[in-house]
Amino acid sequence: MSQSPGGSTTGRSATPARTRGSTGAPAGPPRRPADAVGASDRRHSRPSSAAVYRRRRLVVLVGMVLVVGLVAALVAWVWPGFARSDAAADPAPTVTVTADAPTPTLEPAARTGTTAFALALPDTVLDLVLRSDSATDAWTAARALEAYELVYADGEGADATTVTVVAGQWPTTAEAEAAAADLVAAAGEPTDSGDVEVGGEVAGTYAVSPAADGQATVTWRNGTAVLQASGPADAVADVYEAYPL
Template sequence: MVDQRPGYMSPGFRTPGDKVHQRSSRAAAVRRRKIGLVVALVVIAAVAVVTAFVWPGFARQEAEPLPDVTVTAAPPTPTAEPADLPEDATELLSSMPGSVLQLVRLEAAEDTGFEEDTEAVEAWGLTYGDGSDGGAEVAFRVGQWADADAAGEVHGALLEAAGDTTAEGDVTVGGEVVGTYAVTPGEQPGTSVVTWRNDTVVLQARGPEQLVQDFYQAFPL
């Protein structure tokens, strides 16, 4: 029997207002779950960023340093033609190069003083320059002696007369030591003298400090 008292509702009976209230509650719960999911995703993303870039920094890889690049300039080349050698040039004179770096042979003449003072078999004086008016030049002399001992004595005497050495070392040909070289100051400031020996041949170059040293380094004998 159903109670007919005014205002009484059966426990199993729901009014339209109850249905609206239930739908609102479910919608609010869905919104809360969505908000919670968004917050969780934001937290996860923040943790990933901190882990990658702050600690321990997996994504913050430092760039590998670029290797050092050494650019080597091409050696200078001559712009002038070397002077011709005499038709009766000896084997020693013929072995003197027509050019060394940007310098060319300007003249070649017999060095009679070298021959008379040191009893050289033969001796020559040459001048190398770039061929321009007033250009830098290297004064060069070369002599050959009967044996290595005689050449060694002349080489030693030249070094003693030149003064204190600023650099010295071995002269090698094909990995074999054939003599020594030495760099000494020139008579004028900013000049140098390089004296070296190759077995029975003694050579000497004079000129501007850096130029004469480059000349020696590039000289083929």
């Protein structure tokens, strides 16, 4: 502070001078920088949340379609490869047509045997019908307990197909086996033979012995029973397959 020549004190203003800009104009509030030349204003172009959701869902859907297509291609061309030309095609199913069993056209003859074994012998076999039934002593010498001769035919007269069956019962399986072996030997050299199975278990054996004029004899054993069918070769084969004993 300085004194004036008159003794009074003259003070300088304490207020600082206003700051000026480089041009001399007073400084104002800071200005927001302008966007770069050629750049678009992105501050107000942000998509809505619904549009973002739809876009994400579309991306997920396209991805799932691609995955499914890839899996289908692998299955078709890699494993199991059913679309490859070298893949083996499944075999066509086999259709089996079974013909109806032939039915008899005659009435069976009256039975003469009364034992359980005699009554177990059938009245009909396929289309063959019992025409006569009588006891026989043909196998008595072979120690058979009982034996019966049954004649089956598919009609009447000389033109009918006729098969004769002799059936006998033995006391033991061993005796029946020995008797069957003797009957096979007497019928001639068999062209076919094998086991007789009942319920999946072997119950005896069979043998097919051919004869002259297309005839044949089939001899088989089932436990203690021995049976022998004679007649046309094809007919006796069918009788053996269908006979219940």
